[in-house]
Amino acid sequence: MLRSLEMHRVAVRSLETERHVIILGYGRNGQHIARLLDAEGVPYMALDLDPERVREAALAGDTVVFADCSRREALIAAGILRAAAVVITFAESAAAMRALAHIQSLNPSVPVIARAREDADIARLSAAGASEIVPEALESGLMLASHTLVWVGVPLNRVVRRMRTVRDEQYGLLRGLFHGASDEADTVGGAEPRLHAVTLTGSANAVGKTVAEIGLEEIGVRVKAVRRPGTGRRFAPGEIGKLEQGDVVVLLGVPDLLAAAEIRLLQG
Numbered sequence: 001m002l003r004s005l006e007m008h009r010v011a012v013r014s015l016e017t018e019r020h021v022i023i024l025g026y027g028r029n030g031q032h033i034a035r036l037l038d039a040e041g042v043p044y045m046a047l048d049l050d051p052e053r054v055r056e057a058a059l060a061g062d063t064v065v066f067a068d069c070s071r072r073e074a075l076i077a078a079g080i081l082r083a084a085a086v087v088i089t090f091a092e093s094a095a096a097m098r099a100l101a102h103i104q105s106l107n108p109s110v111p112v113i114a115r116a117r118e119d120a121d122i123a124r125l126s127a128a129g130a131s132e133i134v135p136e137a138l139e140s141g142l143m144l145a146s147h148t149l150v151w152v153g154v155p156l157n158r159v160v161r162r163m164r165t166v167r168d169e170q171y172g173l174l175r176g177l178f179h180g181a182s183d184e185a186d187t188v189g190g191a192e193p194r195l196h197a198v199t200l201t202g203s204a205n206a207v208g209k210t211v212a213e214i215g216l217e218e219i220g221v222r223v224k225a226v227r228r229p230g231t232g233r234r235f236a237p238g239e240i241g242k243l244e245q246g247d248v249v250v251l252l253g254v255p256d257l258l259a260a261a262e263i264r265l266l267q268g
Contacts, residue, residue: 018082020044024069024099025089026053026062029115033087034062045078070098072106080106091117091136093124100128119175119192138171176224176252195224195250196258198265202245205268211237211249214264221253221261 021037023030026048037044046064048054054066067074080086086103088096096114103112114130116122117137125133142163149159166173176195200207206214211223225234227248234250243249251261 018079019084020079020082022047022075022078022080022083022086023064023089024086026050026057026064027089029089030087031057031062033089034064042084047074047078070095070102072102075099075102075106080110083107083110085111085113088112088114088130091115093117093121096121096125097128100125100130104129122170135171138174141174142166142171193252193254194258195252196262197227198249198251198262200243200245200247200249200265204243204245204266206243206249206265207245207247208242210242211240216251216261216264219260219264220257221251223249224252225250 020043021033023033023044023046026034026046027050030046030048034044034046044063046057046062047067047069048064049066049068051066054064057064065078067077069075069078080103088099090096093116100112100114103110108129111131112129113132113134114125116125116133116135119135119138122133122135146159146163149162150156176193178195178197211226216223223237225236226240226243227234227250228240228244229246229248240247249265251258253261
């Protein structure tokens with residue numbers, strides 16, 4: 001009975017709204033989005049499960065209602081069939097996947113913009129139907145880099161083009177990090193792809209072979225670059241030719257596979 005009353009309240013609020021944006025979650029990100037939409041005159045309907053937050057925000061005039069956005073009936077009441085877009089603002093991937101499943105069944109043509117905390121969530125959210133995914137860790141690094149480039153004198157139009165290219169290429173340039181001892185307690189550690197540098201000794205199996213001949217992609221590891229001492233630059237895998245003693249091969253993969261790739265490079 002209580003849930004039906006809540007759904008009725010949501011439906012009443014959304015009844016006269018169409019081509020609106022449905023904001024799932026009204027924490028920091030949800031409220032920021034709402035303010036920007038409001039500034040542009042774009043109607044929105046926000047759903048959130050924190051009663052105190054909903055009460056305060058609604059009292060101040062925000063269009064937010066108490067509802068579980070992972071439930072099908074809540075999305076229907078919020079006007080999913082009339083919506084112009086949906087934004088998933090929370091980072092819990094399981095809840096986001098549930099919401100996406102309902103959205104796809106109710107209105108598969110509506111654009112869905114989703115937030116991803118981890119790199120691994122990007123593929124799952126995309127496969128589930130998200131139109132655009134904003135990986136928060138990658139985007140924060142991208143924004144810091146863009147401001148830095150401007151401050152050191154790179155023309156703004158070049159910075160904008162560079163940022164656009166990185167996004168168009170699905171953040172490929174930013175994928176993988178070098179990990180240290182301080183990262184071991186971090187939750188992003190275990191199954192996340194990371195970078196690992198391997199120096200080729202004179203007796204290394206890879207010396208005299210091309211990157212393609214070694215076949216590291218067969219075991220799920222990608223060569224990001226090769227640094228050749230004395231040249232002052234890093235080469236793409238396809239432009240380095242045969243590997244030489246002293247070359248530093250930069251690998252991208254999960255820890256267990258990186259260990260196997262290092263063995264293949266050095267021992268065969």
